[in-house]
Amino acid sequence: MRIFSDANYSFIDKRRAAYLFSGVLIVVAIVAMVVNSLFIGSWQNYGVDFTGGSLIQVRFDVPVTAGGLRDALEGSAAYSITRFGDENEFTIRAPVREGEGEEAVADEIKEALAAQFGAGNLEVVRTELVGPKIGGELQRKAFMAIIFSFALTLIYLAIRFELRFGLAAVIATAHDILITLGFLALFRVEIALPTVAAILTVLGYSLNDTIVVFDRIRENLNKKGGRKENPAVLVNRSINENLPRTVLTSGTTLAVLLALLILGGAVIRDFTLVLILGVVVGTYSSIFVASPILLEIQKRFKWADSKERKKRRETAVPV
């Protein structure tokens, strides 16, 4: 069995449509984030890991609704209440309060719930109390991690490939992360530590996929006559040659992720959703964003002179 073995689709010709599609997604993403920060006050639905504050997860033995919980907590809008997986399990988040420790806030919530529903009818299954200082540090560190990943990836690809491959890969990855963040902002998915891990996994997967496609382009480019071939034709051929692998790898990964999504339980649900989105976007972008961007950069700067390239290759890390 062999799928897409002699594929010859004209991906590159459709790049304008792809630009439009990506452009729409990015605009939606940015609008979602801007609207969030204007009307809700935060561009993402940061969890207590980032903002600091208290999170309590309670499992009830009696039927409970989110509205009932809100009433028990005296209707304060400051609490964010979400159902967690099963029927009668909820997470309650409270922001940092001036002059009151996170622990005091958490105790207050527990007492209010015990008073309303009876102490014997509920079990606190998880408590997370994060001081505002720790939360702030985390935001800064996550941001730094992404910036540094980009920088080092760029340097590595510039050495192993050429600078424009690095640039195109970083642009495609930034595109994927932006769309992922837009999705998170649009659906107000809570950004907790595992969500950050998921975003970074998307970054890793997207890079992996792009590099595999670029590797094929590099190979075809270095074949006899590769530099003389029409770049658009060469890139398109490379994508097609790579298509069986792309489809099979993405398909296998998606199959595993779907299993996780359906069977993996509530703890990893948000996490898995982000990964699925990331795999889809990452695969799309390696074909429709990274490769056309590479061509766009090439149009402005031409293929590097072969002598210069040779010199660079000698200093590069041997495989």
Added chain:
Amino acid sequence: MFKTIRGRIILIIILVAGALGYLFTNGIKYGLDLQGGMHLVLEVDDPDNTMTLEARADHIERSERIIRTRIDEFGVEEPLIQRVGQDRLIIELPGIQNPGRAKALIEANAFLEFKLVLPTARIQPALPRIDRAVVTTLGEDALREIGRVMEAPTQTLEELLFRGADTAPSVPDSVEAEALADTTGAEALADTVEASALDLRPLTALLNQGDGEGIYFVAESDVETAKSFLALPEVRRAIPRDISLQWGSDPVAISARTYRRLYVLQAEAFITGDMLENAIASRDPQFNRPVVHFELNRRGGRRFAEVTGANVGEFLAIVLDGEVMSAPVIRDRIGASGQIELSNAPMEEARDLALVLRAGALTAPLKIMEERTVGPSLGQDSIDAGILAGIVGVFLVVGIMLAYYRMAGLLALGALTVYGILVLGGLAALNATLTVPGIAGLILSVGMAVDANVLIFERIREELIAGRATRTAVDDGFGNALSAIVDANITTLIVALILFQFGTGPVRGFAVTLSIGIVASFFSALFVTRTLFLLYLSGKKTADPISI
């Protein structure tokens, strides 16, 4: 040696055996999100930023030792106590049943002091100055806003005056104090009444005559106000240098009202916790109350005997973390041991107190910056769901690989099995804990391992379609796929290392499993799959077809 198939197989067997060895001896540790437990991040409590970084680092280093002793004595299996950065401490207690108690044990400063109680008459002359300091600092308006608080005591003054003596015996901890209860009462009372009348004696107005010569009563409802007054720097300056005012640890109930004792103490402690040799919790046979017996070391014992001998008939305050636990009368010269009474506390608390006293005092108070507690039930649910999803995921991968690549797919599965054993063994060898984000890292690296095999097989197929002989096609296939696999893996490894550098807790877990996974997947695809292929080809002639 790795040129021959036999050499390659031997290497693989050695690595797999090593990984299995680690796996069975060390085992895989589950993170707190999977098995439940408590995670704490502590810092030196320094709200005004008065300490240097070195001082803080020093405190944290000492605290680490002390807390480790406390937790070891408390009995938690496999606790993790780790310094992070220079001034932070991470404590992880897996599977802990009673997080509240463990937290109290960690947080307790356990700073023990013995101080002599001074008569209230000693602070009396300074009270007007203290009141003035409160008024000038806070302003009259602010004080009038809490006026209600200041008038309250006057209603109970009479009650106290006439009933003070007979209520005293009902007060725990103060049997010895009874005789002295009303000797200084008259003065204190006169002073308090005057203060209320003037209305501008904010602190004095809250003080009622206590049940001992160095004790004031403050109504429970006024305690917060009085504490805020006493915390003012101006007020602290107005208090004579050799005197300290300290609160009693327990509330006192007198008829319908509850009070807290405010003790007038000598500022300097003559015995501190570091002179303690041992502490044991037991039950006081006379009153059946929990007590903590302590023994002092030689220096402490000498000093104790000296001071008690010189102050027979005076009161001795036992101060723990700034609160007076009890203040018995000194009946005689006391030697090297004594006891601390815990009035109504459960025995458990006495045991914990004895434990923290033995382990020693923290040199500076610690503040909890972050606390995560996961109940064991949540952890079990996630493990069950994760395992089920994992098994289904594995079956999907196996199905796809076998259906698409047939024999070569089977070889890839062999290589992936080696990958799985190496990753788990690697986790065990590094003593890494497996968390939910960690599992995500594993999934990504499994994906990359599968991807590497797919890349190789596709390249081999291309070569076969181009008409190469089987053996050449396999060699070229591996060769052509190499650069893509190397670059993809190294780039992901770079990202993982950056995450490790910047991440904390769970993100680090992700980075660790991802890094181990990438190395294992690299080895599995390029070395193990290759070896299995060589094995598969070894029985064939160069031109025989292969199943791929």
